[in-house]
Amino acid sequence: MPTLVYSIIHCCMLNCGYHKWKIFREIKSKRQYVNKTKQK
Structure with missing residues (x-):
């Protein structure tokens, strides 16, 4: 379970x-x- 939560947090x-x-x-x-437009 903690690994699943960690992977979701890491993905976010x-x-x-x-x-x-x-x-x-x-x-x-x-x-x-x-x-560029200002220079013209």
Whole structure:
């Protein structure tokens, strides 16, 4: 039983980390796009 709970928590942590990284990359790419449009 504890191993099942641990695997679920581990999976949730991986998903949270992946989503945060994805959002961070999206924000970063948006900032670069804004900077490019400002320079023109």
